Amino acid sequence: MLKNEENAVVIYPIFTQSAYSENGFYDYYHKLCDERCLEVPIRQIGDGNYNSSDISYQVLKILGYPIITDMDVDRDPTILDSYDKVIVLHNEYVTKKEFDAITSHTNVIYLYPNALYAEIQYDKDSNKIKLIRGHNYPEQNIRNGFDWEYDNSSYEYDTECFSWQMYEIKNGLMLNCYPEQIIFKDAFILMAIKHSDDPFWWDISQKYGTMIPSDEYQKLKPVLDGLSANIQNTESQNIQNTESQNIQNIESQNIPKNTGDGGCLIATATYDSELAPQIQQLRELRDEKLLRTESGSNFMHGFNQFYYSFSPIIADWERESPVFKDVVRIIITPMISSISILNHVDMDSEAEVLGYGISLILLNIGMYLVAPVVVIYKVRKFKFKKTRLGVLKYKNF
Numbered sequence: 001m002l003k004n005e006e007n008a009v010v011i012y013p014i015f016t017q018s019a020y021s022e023n024g025f026y027d028y029y030h031k032l033c034d035e036r037c038l039e040v041p042i043r044q045i046g047d048g049n050y051n052s053s054d055i056s057y058q059v060l061k062i063l064g065y066p067i068i069t070d071m072d073v074d075r076d077p078t079i080l081d082s083y084d085k086v087i088v089l090h091n092e093y094v095t096k097k098e099f100d101a102i103t104s105h106t107n108v109i110y111l112y113p114n115a116l117y118a119e120i121q122y123d124k125d126s127n128k129i130k131l132i133r134g135h136n137y138p139e140q141n142i143r144n145g146f147d148w149e150y151d152n153s154s155y156e157y158d159t160e161c162f163s164w165q166m167y168e169i170k171n172g173l174m175l176n177c178y179p180e181q182i183i184f185k186d187a188f189i190l191m192a193i194k195h196s197d198d199p200f201w202w203d204i205s206q207k208y209g210t211m212i213p214s215d216e217y218q219k220l221k222p223v224l225d226g227l228s229a230n231i232q233n234t235e236s237q238n239i240q241n242t243e244s245q246n247i248q249n250i251e252s253q254n255i256p257k258n259t260g261d262g263g264c265l266i267a268t269a270t271y272d273s274e275l276a277p278q279i280q281q282l283r284e285l286r287d288e289k290l291l292r293t294e295s296g297s298n299f300m301h302g303f304n305q306f307y308y309s310f311s312p313i314i315a316d317w318e319r320e321s322p323v324f325k326d327v328v329r330i331i332i333t334p335m336i337s338s339i340s341i342l343n344h345v346d347m348d349s350e351a352e353v354l355g356y357g358i359s360l361i362l363l364n365i366g367m368y369l370v371a372p373v374v375v376i377y378k379v380r381k382f383k384f385k386k387t388r389l390g391v392l393k394y395k396n397f
Contacts (some may be wrong), residue, residue: 001187001222002191004064008087009065009066009068009082010057010060010068010079010089011070011086011088013053014043014069015042018040018042019120021040021043024038029136033327038131039128040128053089056181059183070094070098073102074095074097074122076096077097077098085107085108085196086107086108088109088112090112090115091115092115092117093120093131093331094116094118094120100149108171109152110172110173111174112180113155113156113176114156117134118133118134118144119132119134119145134146154313154316155178157178157265157315158177160181160182163177164176164186164189166192172351173202253302264309266311269315270327285339285342290353293350334368335368339360342356359383
């Protein structure tokens with residue numbers, strides 16, 4: 001069901017893989033070397049570390065998708081005209097010819113955020129690439145080297161892809177997260193790639209937890225049955241029993257909610273790593289406490305809809321301005337500290353989740369709204385008294 005049956009092609013990001021090499025572009029960005037690191041030799045597919053979207057490449061290759069590289073497109077941009085569908089991986093660094101060929105094709109799946117981000121020059125004779133524009137080069141204020149209107153780089157920090165969704169742009173579809181760690185275990189995202197002409201598959205993750213209409217459910221059932229059979233053939237008996245129960249739930253059209261979401265974009269940008277202790281605390285609270293109850297899951301579902309409407313923008317601002325990042329750190333640290341309290345209490349029932357949740361909300365309202373109002377009131381009152389006292393002294397004098 002997942003194998004390629006269309007006239008589709010995958011572009012392997014060999015230019016980006018080369019840029020990631022030791023003594024490459026990122027060593028220059030991190031000020032470990034001078035501009036000599038902005039010209040690097042082309043590497044071979046899968047030749048060690050620093051690979052780009054390597055897992056997706058392997059999965060799609062196994063499923064029968066033909067593979068070409070950036071070099072193939074740069075040498076002959078018309079090669080893409082031979083295919084009905086083009087799948088772009090993490091092709092962050094591309095030439096202008098490749099950029100024009102991809103963006104002018106009528107059916108492209110941009111499977112990774114941050115694609116088509118920086119312009120490079122490819123020298124066939126020396127077999128090297130050189131950074132031309134983008135990634136704060138040659139001027140600090142330059143971000144996307146092509147000034148591309150559909151740049152979705154802010155989504156690349158969502159590596160968990162719990163609520164993945166594809167959305168339409170002018171010449172195809174874009175995925176709203178970085179799928180490297182889910183593409184080998186989420187059949188639905190592979191179905192979305194294969195059936196990109198069917199909007200049903202684009203946002204299947206958003207439909208978890210709803211009563212799916214029977215006609216749409218018939219599209220899901222073969223995939224679910226196939227996954228169930230695979231699990232029964234490969235997993236232990238305990239896991240078989242668990243998955244069997246899951247399939248029974250699905251058969252009654254009570255599909256569990258996928259209410260988690262990707263990493264906390266603002267906190268990740270603030271603390272510079274998804275492995276920071278603050279991020280781990282938030283993840284543990286979500287997975288070990290909130291998602292284990294219905295009320296907690298409902299809260300996360302609603303919160304994610306709200307949070308991801310603005311967090312990518314804030315995260316972008318943080319990466320652009322160290323001063324703004326420090327301000328955000330000061331603002332969110334008290335909240336994260338208060339939230340960490342929930343990791344040390346029992347929240348096994350709906351009543352406990354609601355009780356602790358409401359208490360925590362009130363605590364944060366007190367910290368962020370009531371306390372500042374009280375302080376401002378006290379300061380103004382003090383200044384008023386001081387001014388009045390000065391006036392009285394003046395009159396007495």
